[in-house]
Amino acid sequence: MKRLEQQLSTTSRHETQSSNSVRNHSDPPSVDDLLISIFSRLPLKSIARFRCVSKLLASILRRHDFTELFLTKSLTRPRLLFTVKATNGKLLFYSSPQPHNPDHNSCLVPTPYHTSSFPEYLPSDICSTVCGLVLLQGWKRKVRVICNPATGEFLTLPKVKVKSNPREIAQTETYLGYDPIGKQFKVLCVTLSRDERPKTHQVLTLESGKRVWRTVEHKFYFEDNFTMSGDVCIDGVLYFGAAVGRSSMIVCFDVGSEKFSFINTNEDMRIQYPCLAGSLTLFNYKGKLGIRQDLDNMFCENELVLWVLQDAGNHKWSKHRYVLSPLGSDLVQYNRFIGMTSTGEVVFSGLSQLHEPSDLFYLSFYNLQSGTFKRVYFQGLEEFKQQFTTPHTFLDYVENIKFM
Numbered sequence: 001m002k003r004l005e006q007q008l009s010t011t012s013r014h015e016t017q018s019s020n021s022v023r024n025h026s027d028p029p030s031v032d033d034l035l036i037s038i039f040s041r042l043p044l045k046s047i048a049r050f051r052c053v054s055k056l057l058a059s060i061l062r063r064h065d066f067t068e069l070f071l072t073k074s075l076t077r078p079r080l081l082f083t084v085k086a087t088n089g090k091l092l093f094y095s096s097p098q099p100h101n102p103d104h105n106s107c108l109v110p111t112p113y114h115t116s117s118f119p120e121y122l123p124s125d126i127c128s129t130v131c132g133l134v135l136l137q138g139w140k141r142k143v144r145v146i147c148n149p150a151t152g153e154f155l156t157l158p159k160v161k162v163k164s165n166p167r168e169i170a171q172t173e174t175y176l177g178y179d180p181i182g183k184q185f186k187v188l189c190v191t192l193s194r195d196e197r198p199k200t201h202q203v204l205t206l207e208s209g210k211r212v213w214r215t216v217e218h219k220f221y222f223e224d225n226f227t228m229s230g231d232v233c234i235d236g237v238l239y240f241g242a243a244v245g246r247s248s249m250i251v252c253f254d255v256g257s258e259k260f261s262f263i264n265t266n267e268d269m270r271i272q273y274p275c276l277a278g279s280l281t282l283f284n285y286k287g288k289l290g291i292r293q294d295l296d297n298m299f300c301e302n303e304l305v306l307w308v309l310q311d312a313g314n315h316k317w318s319k320h321r322y323v324l325s326p327l328g329s330d331l332v333q334y335n336r337f338i339g340m341t342s343t344g345e346v347v348f349s350g351l352s353q354l355h356e357p358s359d360l361f362y363l364s365f366y367n368l369q370s371g372t373f374k375r376v377y378f379q380g381l382e383e384f385k386q387q388f389t390t391p392h393t394f395l396d397y398v399e400n401i402k403f404m
Contacts, residue, residue: 032060040069044150044399067402068183071132074398078342080363081149081397082110083127083134084384091115091124091136093149095397099376100343102365107377113149122147122154127392128176130233132400133185133206135176144174146187146206150399160189160202160213171224175231177238177255186255188238189213192224203258218260220244222251230282232289239282239289250282250289252312264315269293269307283339284396291317292337302329304346304366320368328373331364339395344368349393361391 039047039061047070051058060066082094094110122145123138137144147154162172171192178185185206191199199221202213225248228241238253242262250263269280269291281292289309304322324332335350346366360377361384367374381391 035060036063036066036069039066040073044401047401061401062403067400071398071400071402074132074400078396078398080110081129081134081394082378082381082391083124083394084381084391085124090120091118091122093134094381094391095149095399096378098341098395098397099365100341101345101367102374102376104374105377106374107360107379109379110381113152115147115149115152117152118147118154119156126174127394128231129394129397130176130185131178132398132402133176133178135174135187137174144187146176146185148400148402151401151403153403155206155211157187157204158211158213162191162200173224173240175233175238175240175253177233177236177253179236179256181236182256184255186258188216188253190240190251192222201260216258216260220260220262222249222262228280228282232282232284234284234287234289241280241282248280250309261312263289263309263312265291266307266317266319268319269317281337283337284342285340286342286344290340294337302326304328304332306346322368322371325371328366328371331366331373335364336390338363338393341365342396347393347395349390363393 035057039050042050047061051061078098080096080098082096084092084094086092093113093115095113096108096110099106099108121143123136123143125138126136128135132148132150134147134149135144136147142159144157144160145154146157160172173190173192175188175190176185177188187204187206189202189204191201201216201218203216204211204213222242222244225241225243228243228248231238231240233239233255236255238255240251242249242251248265248269250265252261252263253259254261265280279294281294283290283292285306285308289312291307293305293307302324304324306320306322307317308320310316310318331348331350335348338347338349340346346368348364348366350362350364359382360379361381362375362377365374365376366372384391
């Protein structure tokens with residue numbers, strides 16, 4: 001290891017002396033370039049150990065070009081992220097490779113992230129993840145925290161100053177977005193309206209230096225939509241549900257330009273049958289905005305209905321209806337809808353029933369083409385069943401070693 005450090009030091013001095021010269025394409029790669037190429041292929045735990053070997057290696061592994069290369073490779077190997085609250089109230093993070101076309105009754109063992117540095121006040125009421133970072137916010141203390149389970153880092157966001165009627169408590173919602181072009185993470189804080197007067201919305205960019213909330217302009221107002229859940233960031237656009245009077249819509253926030261727009265929902269999403277339809281859940285449908293319609297009535301127990309946005313400018317949606325088997329109907333009705341993997345499998349989560357031989361936490365993967373369900377069990381999370389706690393699952397999680 002000492003020889004490696006001497007070589008790195010010598011190479012670094014040589015490159016500094018010749019910084020004004022132009023490198024030819026035929027020149028061999030530097031030691032730094034070779035190390036970056038090698039380390040980008042290693043798992044996260046190995047990189048964490050190498051960071052502790054020497055200051056020189058740590059500086060190389062913190063470089064922007066290396067963190068971007070590692071993120072690019074992580075995007076090709078998506079994972080599952082599990083969050084669960086322990087008996088002491090601390091939020092725990094686990095991760096597992098995301099199976100593709102899993103076998104029947106396969107079993108995986110999630111590995112815990114070492115997040116002992118996270119504070120005790122870390123909120124866990126609401127949780128969303130974008131490109132490796134996780135947004136946590138609590139209702140009671142109004143604390144907003146951005147954390148990175150892969151690196152063990154966290155950042156408590158500054159308080160949001162909201163102007164409101166003294167007789168009212170301003171209601172705000174916070175969302176995390178990522179601009180892949182500018183390579184920036186931004187937090188959007190939306191102040192919901194109680195009347196038709198526009199409210200102030202604010203944005204904070206996660207960059208080094210002083211972090212402040214900035215006001216962003218908008219030309220319409222919206223209210224909370226209690227029939228629509230979830231938010232999703234796709235190709236630099238953040239989507240979440242809202243309402244204007246009795247009308248439902250999707251709010252679109254371009255993370256790069258910080259401009260708002262909206263998309264009308266399809267009328268059939270709300271009036272599908274003579275009885276009322278259930279809730280709507282936003283998710284990523286293979287790179288497009290998708291909505292899962294929860295048909296909460298006795299006539300639709302054997303159906304899975306998904307809507308996909310085809311043309312945002314013209315508010316065009318396509319409907320996908322799948323008739324389920326009796327077993328599939330039970331899974332859809334009694335388990336939690338998680339979303340869709342990048343390979344197109346719909347995922348539900350749940351705990352094994354008491355009469356089943358296993359107490360393991362599991363996910364059900366539904367193949368839309370074959371119409372079959374396959375379960376994947378996860379060993380090591382069953383202790384939380386005794387606490388009546390179900391792990392919160394996130395699909396297509398990517399490990400990001402970028403420092404905040």
